[in-house]
Amino acid sequence: GAVVSQHPSWVICKSGTSVKIECRSLDFQATTMFWYRQFPKQSLMLMATSNEGSKATYEQGVEKDKFLINHASLTLSTLTVTSAHPEDSSFYICSASRSGRYTGELFFGEGSRLTVL
Amino acid sequence: GENVEQHPSTLSVQEGDSAVIKCTYSDSASNYFPWYKQELGKGPQLIIDIRSNVGEKKDQRIAVTLNKTAKHFSLHITETQPEDSAVYFCAVTGGTGFQKLVFGTGTRLLVSP
Numbered sequence: 001g002a003v004v005s006q007h008p009s010w011v012i013c014k015s016g017t018s019v020k021i022e023c024r025s026l027d028f029q030a031t032t033m034f035w036y037r038q039f040p041k042q043s044l045m046l047m048a049t050s051n052e053g054s055k056a057t058y059e060q061g062v063e064k065d066k067f068l069i070n071h072a073s074l075t076l077s078t079l080t081v082t083s084a085h086p087e088d089s090s091f092y093i094c095s096a097s098r099s100g101r102y103t104g105e106l107f108f109g110e111g112s113r114l115t116v117l
Numbered sequence: 118g119e120n121v122e123q124h125p126s127t128l129s130v131q132e133g134d135s136a137v138i139k140c141t142y143s144d145s146a147s148n149y150f151p152w153y154k155q156e157l158g159k160g161p162q163l164i165i166d167i168r169s170n171v172g173e174k175k176d177q178r179i180a181v182t183l184n185k186t187a188k189h190f191s192l193h194i195t196e197t198q199p200e201d202s203a204v205y206f207c208a209v210t211g212g213t214g215f216q217k218l219v220f221g222t223g224t225r226l227l228v229s230p
Contacts, residue, residue, distance in 0.1 A: 034217070042223075043206060043220045043222050043223050044206070044220045045220075046218070046219075093160050095218075105151070105163065106218060111158070111159060113158070
């Protein structure tokens with residue numbers, strides 16, 4: 001199967017610091033990765049689409065300078081929450097699609113819970 | 118853009134009963150309809166999906182039906198078990214939003230022993 005791994009699974013940080021979350025496709029290459037945010041008891045909201053070797057495409061209302069996305073290789077995308085504040089506390093989830101094989105199927109990571117104090 | 122509505126928001130059933138969750142969508146060009154199960158503190162897990170050229174798909178106790186004319190699709194779980202308790206999300210993609218999944222609002226399913 002296709003495995004997507006996220007790290008860290010949870011992180012607690014102080015307000016004003018930056019936090020980096022990694023998303024890796026372990027057994028396949030992913031040209032495109034997606035980052036979602038999920039607040040408690042709510043659905044997943046797409047934040048941005050990350051394409052290998054190019055700039056990420058952000059959804060309306062998502063601050064690109066706040067949420068820095070880097071997709072430097074076909075197996076790794078990172079999300080950096082800069083100058084985090086308590087309102088950034090959320091569950092962040094990534095997903096990936098296989099390169100060269102569009103089926104619509106996405107494989108999700110286990111999520112990273114961010115708590116900003 | 119695509120709008121996905123999901124009902125009910127919560128569903129409680131007794132073990133062994135069937136559970137049905139329904140989603141409606143707005144973009145008639147959408148062509149891929151997956152269902153995800155999310156357990157507490159974990160990422161979504163694909164449980165079944167269907168494409169627009171198929172009306173029904175079944176995998177053991179789980180089935181999905183699609184009505185493209187009415188723009189709705191449903192998840193059917195038969196012989197429910199306590200381990201089926203989770204939050205279920207429908208999603209839609211294709212059409213004008215290539216690979217961008219739009220999720221429903223989720224259904225919290227509780228299966229009581």
